[in-house]
Structures are given as C-alpha cells and as structure tokens.
Amino acid sequence: MITQTITPVTHDLGEFTVRRVLPSKARTMVGPFIFVDQFGPADLTGEGMAVRPHPHINLATVTWLFEGAIDHRDSLGTCATIRPGQVNLMTAGRGIVHSERSPKAELATNPAMFGMQTWLALPDGREEIDPAFEAATDLPVISDNGAKAWVIMGELWGARAPTTTHAATIYAEIVLEPGGSIPLDAEADERAVMLVSGEAQVDGIALEQYQLAVLAPGKTMRLASRNGARVMLLGGEAFATKRHVFWNFVSSDRERINQAKEDWRAGRFPIVPGDEDEFIPLPDKPKTVSYP
Incomplete structure (x- = not known):
C-alpha cells in the first residue's frame, strides 16, 4: 500500500535537470x-x-x-572521484565545506551524468560529531527472480552494507529485468521508493517516474516490472525530534542554523584545499526551502 506520493520540484541547471522530492511541504523526512x-x-x-x-x-x-x-573535494583534504558502484558518504557533523565538479579530463567526451544525491539528518546527540568522508565499493549485491539490488546503506534482504550509518538506515538501488520482482523488506519505521527509469509496480499499483511513493509501515510488499525498471528504495528509523532546513544546513535547533549562516558569511568555515578560489555565497532565498 502506498500511503503518500510526492511529486518533485524540478530545477533546470542548464547542463542537467535536478528533481527534488524532499524536503517538501507535504513531508520533510522519510526515516x-x-x-x-x-x-x-x-x-x-x-x-x-x-x-x-x-x-x-x-x-x-x-x-x-x-x-x-x-570530483569531490572537501575541507578535510579529501579528493575523490565518484563513479558508479561507489557510495560516497560525507558526514558534515559540526561543519564541513565541499565542492563537486565534473572531472576536467573527461569533459571533452561529453560524458553522461545520471544519479542521486541524498542528505541524512544526524540523530539527536550526534548532530555535532566530527566531520568525516568515506567511499565504499564492496557493497552487497542481491540477485534473484530477475532483480539485482545494490545495498548502499543498512541491512536489506539479509545483507549489510559496510557504509557507516549514524541512524538506522536502508538505501538500495534495484534494477528489474522484464518480468522481474523482489520483496520490499518491512522492518524500517519509514520507507519509500522512487522509479528512476522504466516502469514498475508495488503490489500491482503503478509507480510514476520520479515521484516518491511512501509505503505503509510494517507491510511486506513486492516490487515488480513487466518491461524493466530502475528503482531506489530508501528509509529507516523515524526521528522523534523535528529537523529544520535552510539552504545547505540541517539541525534540530534553529539557532544552530542561524549560527552556521553567520559563520559562513564571516568566513569562519574551513577552506577546501585545491578549490580555494570560489565559493557559493549565502543566499537570501535558498532553493532548499525552510520548513518548520
């Protein structure tokens, strides 16, 4: 059973289109x-x-x-090239700065760009942990009944990813062949799926491309496709404490966000080695809207 569907807000960045389903006025978080x-x-x-x-x-x-x-660079001194099959987790904690750029050496070939970026709120008591970065390629892959699933974070289908989780988290990419299907584990407090390409159904209910379909908790469901599909599954533990969002800042404390805004204006965040010449100024009206 699908309890809620969230249609993305689309941003045309010129080179590519970004579709944002969270945060939205209808819902702030899933896990x-x-x-x-x-x-x-x-x-x-x-x-x-x-x-x-x-x-x-x-x-x-x-x-x-x-x-x-x-190419990912951050204020810890990390310089890493992100590629398919590799999960990159950057923990901001008390504060981090990073940049994301296409590798210059590959631009002459008009390379493809297709993927996901998600933020996970840090749980109560861990919001101000030390910043960190990790990349993992040794992810569990589940293959069965015409379905192939990469477990990006957490434990799914009896396999656990090595990726650090600060709160209980599930995150996976599922590729279905024509006629393929896979059960959707029911253990998470909250979970949702997004159809990225192709066509798919959850218990016979068709998914709309790029919408976030929030699933009923505690119910095992089956994801299936007649013609083939790519679907993202995400969720985890429900947060008891409300989170606030302004621009690139998330916190349970509005005053902490205001402090971060002032720190960025005043240049008190660390620099990114190798990418020191530019920065994004604090916007007056950020595209990531603030929701109470």
Whole structure:
C-alpha cells in the first residue's frame, strides 16, 4: 500500500535537470532522509557539473551515480572521484565545506551524468560529531527472480552494507529485468521508493517516474516490472525530534542554523584545499526551502 506520493520540484541547471522530492511541504523526512535529489540523465557539455565550495552542518550527504563521474573535494583534504558502484558518504557533523565538479579530463567526451544525491539528518546527540568522508565499493549485491539490488546503506534482504550509518538506515538501488520482482523488506519505521527509469509496480499499483511513493509501515510488499525498471528504495528509523532546513544546513535547533549562516558569511568555515578560489555565497532565498 502506498500511503503518500510526492511529486518533485524540478530545477533546470542548464547542463542537467535536478528533481527534488524532499524536503517538501507535504513531508520533510522519510526515516533519516531529509533531502532527496535525482539528477539527469544528461550528456554534459561546457564545464559540466560545477558546484563551488559550500558548507553543511548536522547531516551526512550520500552520492550515488548510475552514470558519469564527479570530483569531490572537501575541507578535510579529501579528493575523490565518484563513479558508479561507489557510495560516497560525507558526514558534515559540526561543519564541513565541499565542492563537486565534473572531472576536467573527461569533459571533452561529453560524458553522461545520471544519479542521486541524498542528505541524512544526524540523530539527536550526534548532530555535532566530527566531520568525516568515506567511499565504499564492496557493497552487497542481491540477485534473484530477475532483480539485482545494490545495498548502499543498512541491512536489506539479509545483507549489510559496510557504509557507516549514524541512524538506522536502508538505501538500495534495484534494477528489474522484464518480468522481474523482489520483496520490499518491512522492518524500517519509514520507507519509500522512487522509479528512476522504466516502469514498475508495488503490489500491482503503478509507480510514476520520479515521484516518491511512501509505503505503509510494517507491510511486506513486492516490487515488480513487466518491461524493466530502475528503482531506489530508501528509509529507516523515524526521528522523534523535528529537523529544520535552510539552504545547505540541517539541525534540530534553529539557532544552530542561524549560527552556521553567520559563520559562513564571516568566513569562519574551513577552506577546501585545491578549490580555494570560489565559493557559493549565502543566499537570501535558498532553493532548499525552510520548513518548520
């Protein structure tokens, strides 16, 4: 049973399109997921992805690509190229700055860009932990009944990903062959699916592409496709404490967000080694809207 569907807000960034389903006025979170973007597919031209250095607090970002590559740099000194099959988890904690850019050496070939970026709110008592970055490629892959699933975070179908989880989290990419199906585990407090490509149904109910379909808790369901599909499954533990969002900042405390805004204006966040010349100024009206 699908209890809620959330239609994305679409942002045209020129080089590619970003579809944002969380946060929305209808719902702020699904488990710890407080921000869900799907971007592409697109063939990049020009400078490709060029996200200048910007800050985060009290959250963890997860980047997962279907196609393409992104150069990640952060204020810890990390320099990593993100590619398909590799989960990249950046824990902001008390504060981090990072940039995301297309690898310059690959732009001449008009490379593809297609993937997901999500933010996970950090749980109470862990919002101000030390910032960290990790990348993992040794993810469990489940294959059965015409379905192949990569367990990106948490435990699903009896397999656990090595990725750090700060709160109980489930996150997976599911690719269905024509006629394929897979059960959707029911253990998570909250869970949702997004049809990224193709066509699929949950217990016979058709999914709409790019919408977030929130599933009823505690009920085992079956995801199936007649013609083939790619679907993201996400969720985890429900947060008892409300989270606030402003721009790139997430916190249970509005005053902490105000402090982060002032710190960024005043240049008190650390710099990104190797990407020191540019930054994104604090906007007056951010695209990530603030919800109480």
